[in-house]
Amino acid sequence: MLSKEDQILLSHVDHTLLKPETSWEQIKKLCEEAVSFSTASVCIPPSFVKRASEYLHGKIPVCTVIGFPNGYHTTSVKCFEASEAVQNGAEEIDMVVNLGWIKEGRFDLEEEEIRRVKEACHGKILKVIIETCLLTREEKIKMCKTVSMAGADFIKTSTGFSSGGATFEDVALLRKEVAPEVRVKAAGGISTLEDARRFLELGADRLGTSRIVRLIQDKNTD
Template sequence: METAFIYQHIDHTLLKAVSDWEQIQILCEEAIQYHMASVCIPPSYVKRVYEAYGDKLAICTVIGFPLGYNTTEVKKAETEQAVSEGACEVDMVVNLGDVKNGDFDRVTEEIAILKKAAGDKILKVIIETCYLTEEEKIRLCRCVSEGGADYIKTSTGFGTAGATMEDIRLFKKHLTGQVKMKAAGGVRTREDLEQFLKEGCSRIGTSSAIHILSKGQ
């Protein structure tokens, strides 16, 4: 698999709480240099990045991150602000309390509300697979599909585990419509990157793509 092709599917990510502006700038410049799909950054940096780089790169940010238990109203406001400040993609975290309570209608409703708030921008839904049973994952595939989201995403990268091939294969069986898949968390080798793409992921979220892909070159 060509290295350039892999880069085109990477959401170049920096979401650490202590990320400073210099680090964010490096991230953005790398994403531009390697023609990555987007940079995924904290909401507080969206406006500054847009002002500095404009349309040179796609800006992705996170909503209700990383625990997902913000109220829907707060997530909606976060989404609206992110879009108004220049984000063209938003990755929201579902309310795992709703999931554990079996309130999947509420999960679907929240996804639909945030998709409406995002408008024509891309909405990715992080379900944090490491905390879920297989049945919950299947039900969430339905929520994401029915809620009108553009992507389902495995993980925040802040949970107890990240993306697995088994989860991606499960998603493929149970997603409907045009929902795409994003793997994130624990992607550490070129083999990981290639396998997730071969399994059908359209995006991979990682902070390590350049380190991984520069090995042996």
């Protein structure tokens, strides 16, 4: 039986599988684990959203990614991806920003893109991935303001497909700088239960990880 501490931790986990070689059998297993352990959602590739949504029958929210993993899709493409994902049953959308615009200082363009994608989500949750490992501290702070002004629901550290993932320092910074109503998602490289709990203590509300369910599963079968 799971401890209350483990149950609380799992309730913050987006149980994730985004590898390009992912098969339906792997997604189905992920969904079954998510239901069994009562995670916050399953985070899966867009091509599996409809099938997973039908398989889950509303037991666990389906989350998917758009503009993933590099973020340089056009805004129109990201909006189409978001709208289609919602039509297919996605309850949560994790989008990657245009990092080139950020490096150019075009935060106005990024704010408009986030606004448009949020509209395309038709009221569903939007998480904005800023890929913290590629940004300066100043750029991270400016993106906190941009995400807040654009009306997104979450700011998310990382895709897990770049040069680094979530760090304690970044999560603390995002929680400090983003608007109070915007939640923080830590993702990428979360490999221990201790680190996962530390991210929550620092202000993360969600954890994007493929490992936490397995770690708790292993702990409870020892």
